[in-house]
Amino acid sequence: MECFAVSGFSPAWLALREPADKAARNPAVLTACADFFAARSELSICDLGAGTGSSLRAFADRLPDRQHWTLVDHDADNLAAALQVLAAWADEASHQSTDLTLRRGRKHITVQTRVHDFAREPAAWPDGTELVTASALFDLASAAWIEKCVSALTDKQLPLLATLTFDGKIHSEPPHPLDEAVVTAFCLHQTTDKGFGPAAGPQAASCLERALEKAGYATTIGESPWVLTPSELLHATATGIADAVTELGSVDAVKLAAWRDQQRTRLVIGHRDVFAVKA
Ligand SMILES: C[S@@+](CC[C@H](N)C(=O)[O-])C[C@H]1O[C@@H](n2cnc3c(N)ncnc32)[C@H](O)[C@@H]1O
Known part of the structure; x- marks a missing residue:
């Protein structure tokens, strides 16, 4: 889920969440994707809303040995950070202007970045793309945009691997009397416009x-x-939820601060992953 940003979708926030994202992605969904391309030696992938490239780092080991990635995002700073983070992650890396060639283990990967706002037109993938990926993106989008994106994928018969889409479930331990009110208000806040029209958020x-x-x-x-479990990410997440609820003004501010600052042992944020191929 995307909204607990320390500051927008800054590289710092994306770095803070990356280990939790990696641990969360559903292994059976990743395996379905890996199995589908198992016979291939080469694959062209386009990642929508790529941020600093965490999808590439999460999926590369499961995909064919030669990979060509196009990372698309409207935030040029995130894409610049992606090239740096990916170069540091690789065993070997060489830059050619805004492109990157890297090797990590047996994987030989080319990376191109594209600064582009796909809110109006989801089909931001280049010709020749064989797999579209997106992580923590679809809950920002409207239901209409999601349908348009699926229609554009269908036109090209493209497979989709979409991970970490918020599903509206939040569970905090130990329970707190304000939990239900906070979660209801937060889910409502998730439906505000994030640039794609009213967001589908928890739906x-x-x-x-x-x-x-x-x-x-x-x-x-x-x-x-x-x-x-207790960590900087849990603290940032609880703070992000409280900040979002504050914006709506429907929950008493003093009680909300107490909800935010309670000693939690666990906070679970529900997401779902999907791998889809044209039948
Ligand atoms: C929650 S972040 C996820 C980043 C990355 N996929 C990850 O999992 O770390 C959402 C990303 O989508 C990008 N984004 C949001 N709206 C966009 C739009 N209309 N066009 C292009 N990128 C967009 C943001 O800049 C941000 O990098």
Whole structure:
């Protein structure tokens, strides 16, 4: 889920969440994707809303040995950070202007970045793309955009691997009397416009799965919750939820501060992953 930003979708926030994202992604969904491309030696992938490239780092080991990635995001700073983070992550890396060639273990990977706002037109992938990926993106989008994106994928018969789409479930331990009010208000806040029209927010995972199935895709779906124990990420997440609820003004501020600052042992944020191929 995307909204607990320390500051927008800054590289610092994306770095803080990356280990939790990696631990959360559903292994059966990743395996379905890996199995689908297992016979291939080379693959072209486009990652929508790539941020600093965490999808590439998460999926590269499971995909064919030669990979060509296009990272698309409207935030040029995130894409510049992606090239740096990926170069540091690789065993070997060489830059050619805004492109990167890298090797990590047996994987030989080329990376191109594209600064582009795909809110109006989801089909931001270059010709020749064979797999579209997106992590923590679809809950920002409207139901109409999700349907348009699925329709554009369908036109090209493209497979989709979409991970970490918020599913509206939040569970905090120990329970607190304000939990229900906070979660209800937070889910409402998730439906505000993030640049794509009114966001699907907590309905995004279901909305995406329905659109894919309606378009004739075969889907492998699995849960991918963040399970947070006391940590900087848990603190930032609780603060982000409280800040979002504050914006709506529907929960008493003093009580909300007490909810935010309680000693939690666990905070679970529900997401779902899907791998979809045209049947
Ligand atoms: C929650 S972050 C996820 C980043 C990355 N996929 C990850 O999992 O770490 C959402 C990303 O989508 C990008 N984004 C949001 N709206 C966009 C739009 N209309 N066009 C292009 N990128 C967008 C943001 O800049 C941000 O990098």
